[in-house]
Amino acid sequence: MTNVLVLFGAVIFPFVVGYILISRVPQLLHTPLMSGANAISGITIIGAMLIAGREGGNFGYLLGMIAVVFATINVVGGFLVTDRMLQMFKKKGNKNPQE
Amino acid sequence: MEISLSAIGFAHLLAAGLFVLGLRFLSSPTTARRGNMLAAIAMLIAIVATFLDRQIVDFTSILLAIAIGTIIGAFSARLVKMTSMPQMVAIFNGFGGGASALVALAEFQRLSVQAQLPLPVTVTTLLSVLIGAVTFSGSMVAFGKLQGLMHGAPITSRLQKWLNIFLLLVVLVLMFLIIGSAPSHALFVILTVVALIFGVALVIPVGGADMPVVISLLNSFSGLAACATGFVVGNNILMFAGALVGAAGLILTQIMCKAMNRSLARIFIPRQAIQAEKALHDASGGVSESSAAKSDNKPQIDPLAAAVQTLSAAKSVIFVPGYGMALAQAQFKVVELANLLEKKGATVNFAVHPIAGRMPGHMHVLLAEAEVDYDKLREMDSINPEFKNTDAVIVVGACDVINPSATEVENTPISGMPILAARDAKSIIVCNYDDKPGYSGVENPIYQDAKTICLWGDAKDTISQLITSFSG
Numbered sequence: 001m002t003n004v005l006v007l008f009g010a011v012i013f014p015f016v017v018g019y020i021l022i023s024r025v026p027q028l029l030h031t032p033l034m035s036g037a038n039a040i041s042g043i044t045i046i047g048a049m050l051i052a053g054r055e056g057g058n059f060g061y062l063l064g065m066i067a068v069v070f071a072t073i074n075v076v077g078g079f080l081v082t083d084r085m086l087q088m089f090k091k092k093g094n095k096n097p098q099e
Numbered sequence: 100m101e102i103s104l105s106a107i108g109f110a111h112l113l114a115a116g117l118f119v120l121g122l123r124f125l126s127s128p129t130t131a132r133r134g135n136m137l138a139a140i141a142m143l144i145a146i147v148a149t150f151l152d153r154q155i156v157d158f159t160s161i162l163l164a165i166a167i168g169t170i171i172g173a174f175s176a177r178l179v180k181m182t183s184m185p186q187m188v189a190i191f192n193g194f195g196g197g198a199s200a201l202v203a204l205a206e207f208q209r210l211s212v213q214a215q216l217p218l219p220v221t222v223t224t225l226l227s228v229l230i231g232a233v234t235f236s237g238s239m240v241a242f243g244k245l246q247g248l249m250h251g252a253p254i255t256s257r258l259q260k261w262l263n264i265f266l267l268l269v270v271l272v273l274m275f276l277i278i279g280s281a282p283s284h285a286l287f288v289i290l291t292v293v294a295l296i297f298g299v300a301l302v303i304p305v306g307g308a309d310m311p312v313v314i315s316l317l318n319s320f321s322g323l324a325a326c327a328t329g330f331v332v333g334n335n336i337l338m339f340a341g342a343l344v345g346a347a348g349l350i351l352t353q354i355m356c357k358a359m360n361r362s363l364a365r366i367f368i369p370r371q372a373i374q375a376e377k378a379l380h381d382a383s384g385g386v387s388e389s390s391a392a393k394s395d396n397k398p399q400i401d402p403l404a405a406a407v408q409t410l411s412a413a414k415s416v417i418f419v420p421g422y423g424m425a426l427a428q429a430q431f432k433v434v435e436l437a438n439l440l441e442k443k444g445a446t447v448n449f450a451v452h453p454i455a456g457r458m459p460g461h462m463h464v465l466l467a468e469a470e471v472d473y474d475k476l477r478e479m480d481s482i483n484p485e486f487k488n489t490d491a492v493i494v495v496g497a498c499d500v501i502n503p504s505a506t507e508v509e510n511t512p513i514s515g516m517p518i519l520a521a522r523d524a525k526s527i528i529v530c531n532y533d534d535k536p537g538y539s540g541v542e543n544p545i546y547q548d549a550k551t552i553c554l555w556g557d558a559k560d561t562i563s564q565l566i567t568s569f570s571g
Binding site for chain 1: 115118119121122123125126127128131132134135136138139141142145146149150152154155156157158160161164165167168169171172173175176177179181184187188191192194195197198199201202204205206208209314315318321322324325326328329331332334335336337338339340341342343344345346347348349350351354451453458459460461463464467468470472473476478
């Protein structure tokens with residue numbers, strides 16, 4: 001029973017929500033959205049931390065450490081680059097009156 | 100211990116809610132930046148909560164690894180040029196997928212001391228390794244192609260299709276073997292290697308113009324890999340966020356496919372080039388060979404002067420940007436010209452085709468960098484009816500997305516793709532590098548049209564010339 005609940009709450013529910021949320025996104029935001037979602041997929045960093053933080057310095061630990069580095073690049077780079085892009089999207093009102 | 104466990108549970112719930120809210124905000128221009136921020140906060144919460152996990156005993160090395168990743172990620176995010184954004188997204192994505200595969204491999208290595216693993220554990224581990232590794236190598240190839248390290252054109256051969264089918268079969272056989280046998284390191288190593296090769300084989304035949312679809316599909320894969328990894332390590336937030344991204348990527352891929360009227364299968368197994376060429380010859384009826392022949396059909400006047408004349412009279416102008424604008428880095432010049440035209444009293448809009456560029460929304464990012472008001476960036480469906488009342492269209496490095504053959508001729512690679520109705524405008528100024536067809540290889544009859552003025556050459560130069568003639 002708990003398994004079914006977990007499956008529903010942690011997989012099917014977000015899948016449906018993700019699908020609905022993105023369905024009506026304007027083209028304008030496709031890139032930042034993709035890159036933001038991409039940063040979220042770096043959530044695998046948590047799995048990597050769990051592996052890397054365990055006792056004993058064996059091969060699995062090494063893999064975990066590399067995974068933490070990889071996932072961190074994904075997370076930090078992804079969110080920063082998305083912010084950089086979104087910062088550029090402006091409407092007339094916010095534009096500084098240069099012209 | 101009870102307390103810390105529920106604290107983790109609470110943190111996960113909070114993070115999940117913030118991820119959803121973040122994605123929700125990301126889908127509207129006014130709130131998008133806040134949305135990204137919320138998602139980042141959610142990630143931070145999830146990471147901090149993980150440190151509370153009693154499994155973790157070694158903090159220093161994790162912090163060190165995070166510090167290294169942060170430095171690399173932050174520097175590349177700061178330094179990357181906007182025109183290089185597609186490859187940046189691709190490579191970040193690859194790292195995410197790679198991390199998922201590594202986590203699953205490491206977990207398998209730990210569990211493999213047992214004689215028999217429960218079926219769900221085996222299945223999720225192998226899915227995580229498989230999807231993660233395909234994402235990693237596929238994204239690296241996409242990066243290589245976009246960065247120009249690799250030949251960007253589709254690398255195809257008759258064998259390609261069979262190679263992919265063969266690799267798929269090998270993967271399936273390996274999956275059955277792994278599920279049916281005791282935990283085996285050898286099988287997992289083979290699976291990883293085959294998956295890596297598969298990722299390469301999948302993306303190698305894909306050409307530049309199909310990249311938006313591939314990037315968005317790989318993005319979805321990295322989410323699915325993370326979701327599978329969540330099962331492997333038994334972590335709810337990992338499953339949740341992974342599924343969220345997986346779904347978001349899938350729908351985006353679907354939108355892209357629809358925009359170019361192609362199925363996913365057609366993108367990964369492109370039709371033989373010969374066929375496309377044949378259709379194109381049938382279509383053009385063999386017209387247009389040399390530029391000399393063309394100029395015969397047209398009045399012999401300086402195209403630049405003609406363009407300037409047209410533009411000075413134009414009350415309404417629509418720009419149609421394409422990948423060529425990104426290549427020539429002409430976005431700033433384009434916007435300068437747009438502002439100039441506006442100052443002269445013309446209304447200016449930008450018509451952006453859904454698949455223009457090398458990633459979904461690529462043109463929007465470039466034009467936003469050049470400070471175009473995003474209300475002026477119009478989608479195809481909304482602007483298409485306006486072309487016929489438009490005095491001048493300025494095409495900058497775009498070809499296939501305005502090619503009427505897509506709707507008028509059957510059996511070309513672009514047949515059936517919705518296009519921007521640029522030909523309906525009263526005059527068309529084409530600022531493309533040359534008169535070669537676009538990525539699809541289909542000749543564009545617009546170039547031959549009497550109302551078309553062609554300014555061949557680097558778009559940055561031709562647009563600059565227009566600007567000088569105007570202001571001077």
